[in-house]
Amino acid sequence: MAGGRPSWVAVAATAVAAVTLLPVLVVVGAALTADPGATARFLLRPRVAELLGNTVALVVLSGAACLVLGTGAGWLVERTALPLRGLWRVLLVAPLAVPAFVNSYAWVSLRPGTDGLAGAVLVTTLSYFPFVFLPVAAALRGLDPALEESARSLGLRRGAVFVRVVLPQLRTATLGGLLLVTLHLLAEFGALELIRFPTFTVAILEQYDTSFTGASAEVLAVVLVTLCLGLLALEQAARGRARYARLGAGTRRRAEAVPLGRWTAPALAAVAGLVGLALAVPLGSLVRWLGADDDAFSETASDAAALVPAALTTVGLAVTAAAVTVLAAFPVAWLVTRRRGRAAALVERATYVASSLPGVVVALALVTLTVRNVPALYQSSALLVTAYVVLFLPRAVVSLRAALAQAPPELAEAARALGVGPWGALLRVVVPLALPGALAGFALVLVATSTELTATLLLAPTGTRTLATGFWSASASLDYAAAAPYAALMVALSAPLIWLLLRRPDEEVRR
Amino acid sequence: MTAAPTAALTVHGLVAGFGGDPVLRGVDLEVDAGTTTAVLGPSGCGKTTLLRAVAGFVRPDAGSVTIHGERVAAAGAADRPDRAPVWVPPERRPVGYVAQEGALFPHLSVADNVSFGLGRAQRRDRTATRARVEALLELVSLDRDVAGVRPSELSGGQQQRVALARALARRPRLVLLDEPFSALDAGLRSSTRAAVKEALAATGVTVVLVTHDQGEALSFADRVALVREGRVVQVDAPAAAYAHPVDRPAAEFLGDAVVLPGTVTGGVARCVLGAVPAAAPAPEGAVEVVLRPEQLTLSSVGRRGRPPTVDAARLGVVERLEYFGHDALVDVRLVTGERVRARVAGADLPSDGDVVQVEVHGPARTYPRAEPLPIS
Known part of the structure; x- marks a missing residue:
């Protein structure tokens, strides 16, 4: 294009993609160099079969539950005359501001009987169904009602229109949401450990804690990565080549709301019940334990003294990680929006693959890498920040992509045709237009980092305590009251997430 | 340069x-x-x-x-x-x-x-x-x-x-x-x-x-x-x-065109609509004759009075009429089978099925044709 833009963008983007792929390479390397006989013996134990059974059962049951709840709630909120739709839209996204392990803690501390597969499905479904709700609601909002009207006038009844016109167009949204749910389920550690429901991720961390050699943990990680990549491939295949773009120009009208009639009360009860279980229970439980803390004769003052440094450490780490992630995402997003083409798509894909791996796998790989090659980096804040960047890069890339789309090349060209040089065009046109999106990406990474548990447990330098690890050490020793203030702070830090997600609901959020 | x-x-x-x-x-x-x-x-x-x-x-x-x-x-x-x-x-x-x-x-x-x-x-x-x-x-x-x-x-x-x-x-x-x-x-x-x-x-x-x-x-x-x-x-x-x-192709891109096979001899193009002066440069021999619809006028044969001279080759039936208010485009199928299009002022329009005689006004464009058609 104009003036042959320096290809430093491509170089930087490739470098970023390479760093994010490092953990994947370590895992693949471990798989290739492992002794096949020993690996087979290790993998063929009944314990591994049990882990696999648990993992698959959880993914299938919880995935299906999220799909039904998310799609149903999305349809009720976006397409029916449900009272208080605006309120429900917010409240159905809000569970995402409660980290899954906090939700799990709330349930377990409230009802100690919450355990096993049923408990795991309950807690993870309530935590993750918004991942389906968000894209489905956005897709339903974006559907041109003219399509449905055309189908009606072609002789289809309302139900048939939903099945033959609406559902097929929701395919991309539901599949994307379902993929997010399953990847989260595979990666989940904290919530399941509290419920005592061992999956691969849980077993890897236990294995790592007991042996510290990491060898058997690495073998389990290979299985886990295989599952993740298989899911990614499955989703790609199911998504197919279909593009349901709106054809033609003209303004889009809002869809007519379907009247609910006598179904109004049951629908309201269903939505309210879902919100109650997913939001009111964890928040209520949290408030109860916060109160219990006051009543207890325990050392409230020293708790607060431990809380403040943990909060400061968390914010410091999160701000650093968010800044680095946005900087690393910029060349990738620029390449994808401005160059397109196969190479750019490949770079973008690469950054997604690494982040779809569970945090535990990424963290383990980084441990292996540094212990073997750069011991000085092991247990350093720099390594922890690197892990955050690898895990959360897609959030920043997605936001920046949308931001750069706000500043299409035509506008930069218009500026240049008006006598402004390339840097002037960047400063006066591209930056002002892209800034809000970049800030949104920053905030998304900030929130994700400040509630990250698994990788932080493995990589945090000795003596570094974040809100998540502080919460974890308290709740793992069943000191629910001491854990409550950490949980409350994390929920408070995550609250802006709701606004961010509702502001741009079509945004894809990973982990 | x-x-x-x-x-x-x-x-x-x-x-x-x-x-x-x-x-x-x-x-x-x-x-x-x-x-x-x-x-x-x-x-x-x-x-x-x-x-x-x-x-x-x-x-x-x-x-x-x-x-x-x-x-x-x-x-x-x-x-x-x-x-x-x-x-x-x-x-x-x-x-x-x-x-x-x-x-x-x-x-x-x-x-x-x-x-x-x-x-x-x-x-x-x-x-x-x-x-x-x-x-x-x-x-x-x-x-x-x-x-x-x-x-x-x-x-x-x-x-x-x-x-x-x-x-x-x-x-x-x-x-x-x-x-x-x-x-x-x-x-x-x-x-x-x-x-x-x-x-x-x-x-x-x-x-x-x-x-x-x-x-x-x-x-x-x-x-x-x-x-x-x-x-x-x-x-x-x-x-x-x-x-x-x-x-x-340029003629067809710049506006509606009537294209008929024909031959040019001595600056006159002959086609199914008769002899038409060919605008320079006119290649001798087999050509495509290109006219604009507004160069064709239709005189009604069936209804009011006949045209001064009836030429059977230039008679046709109105097949389709696209009405714009100020004028209309009229498609006519000639007795010889060719279809031509005329632009007619909105005041005096034929109807579908009318028999009309087609007259040509002004010079025709002519472009060389690769091989002569068997009948012309």
Whole structure:
């Protein structure tokens, strides 16, 4: 294009993609160099079969539950005359501001009987169904009602229109949401450990804690990565080549709301019940334990003294990680929006693959890498920040992509045709237009980092305590009251997430 | 080869593209100062690439672009060290560019958009800038009240006018318009076109307009440059281009055409509609005879009075009628089987099934035909 833009963008983007792929390479390397006989013996134990059974059962049951709840709630909120739709839209996204392990803690501390597969499905479904709700609601909002009207006038009844016109167009949204749910389920550690429901991720961390050699943990990680990549491939295949773009120009009208009639009360009860279980229970439980803390004769003052440094450490780490992630995402997003083409798509894909791996796998790989090659980096804040960047890069890339789309090349060209040089065009046109999106990406990474548990447990330098690890050490020793203030702070830090997600609901959020 | 002193724009042997097949395959074009030239062609012909090469957004692989005597782009020659490549970046070309949908900056007000290209010192002088902005808005027939609003609050036509005002703010010597009216609906299009034409005429600037709409090209410009498959195939005044297209595809692109097989002998074309004078240059032998629908008149045979002389070969039946109010296009199937189309004034229209006799007025275009048809 104009003036042959320096290809430093491509170089930087490739470098970023390479760093994010490092953990994947370590895992693949471990798989290739492992002794096949020993690996087979290790993998063929009944314990591994049990882990696999648990993992698959959880993914299938919880995935299906999220799909039904998310799609149903999305349809009720976006397409029916449900009272208080605006309120429900917010409240159905809000569970995402409660980290899954906090939700799990709330349930377990409230009802100690919450355990096993049923408990795991309950807690993870309530935590993750918004991942389906968000894209489905956005897709339903974006559907041109003219399509449905055309189908009606072609002789289809309302139900048939939903099945033959609406559902097929929701395919991309539901599949994307379902993929997010399953990847989260595979990666989940904290919530399941509290419920005592061992999956691969849980077993890897236990294995790592007991042996510290990491060898058997690495073998389990290979299985886990295989599952993740298989899911990614499955989703790609199911998504197919279909593009349901709106054809033609003209303004889009809002869809007519379907009247609910006598179904109004049951629908309201269903939505309210879902919100109650997913939001009111964890928040209520949290408030109860916060109160219990006051009543207890325990050392409230020293708790607060431990809380403040943990909060400061968390914010410091999160701000650093968010800044680095946005900087690393910029060349990738620029390449994808401005160059397109196969190479750019490949770079973008690469950054997604690494982040779809569970945090535990990424963290383990980084441990292996540094212990073997750069011991000085092991247990350093720099390594922890690197892990955050690898895990959360897609959030920043997605936001920046949308931001750069706000500043299409035509506008930069218009500026240049008006006598402004390339840097002037960047400063006066591209930056002002892209800034809000970049800030949104920053905030998304900030929130994700400040509630990250698994990788932080493995990589945090000795003596570094974040809100998540502080919460974890308290709740793992069943000191629910001491854990409550950490949980409350994390929920408070995550609250802006709701606004961010509702502001741009079509945004894809990973982990 | 040297640019004439009055040439505002000279494009010579321009080859350009995006890797692979070039989009422009050797474009030659000269635009006189103070004129309006429409670059006309079907989509994908390369006309927009040509405009972008002149503006400086596409680098030529071969050839050169000269604006008012200054060479702004030239591909170098590997074997000729004395011919180093020349490249002037877009911001230093004396060119105003209006993109397809205006490309107004959404984060700036209309006034800030219009004054965007003015130098920093100029923009510091608030009163002078405001006066200039208001003068420019007036020039494009916009109310000065729009200065404070955001572009998103304007209609498409208003946005295009702001884009033109913005491009004119730097007093360019050459204004490039890339399909500026194609995104507007019919009513808005003609009023916006009129306002833009008036504003451009008032400044006396040289204009190059890219369009795929032949009506727009013929009505807007002093000269029409027809582009096909990356080459300029014809440059003429609108009337000359319409009356004397360079070949049959050009004739069909510039307007409705009636194409009949025929032969030329001694400057007279013979076809199923009889002997018609052939406009020069008329190739002898087998030709395609091309007429415009308005060259055909229909006289009714069945109803009121017969035409003075009935010629059985020129009789036909009205098959279809497309009515526009002021006139209508009438498709007639001749007794010999050929179909012809006539443009008939709206006052005296035949109906479907009427038998009519077709008369031809004015000269026909003739283009050589590869092999003679068995019957003619």
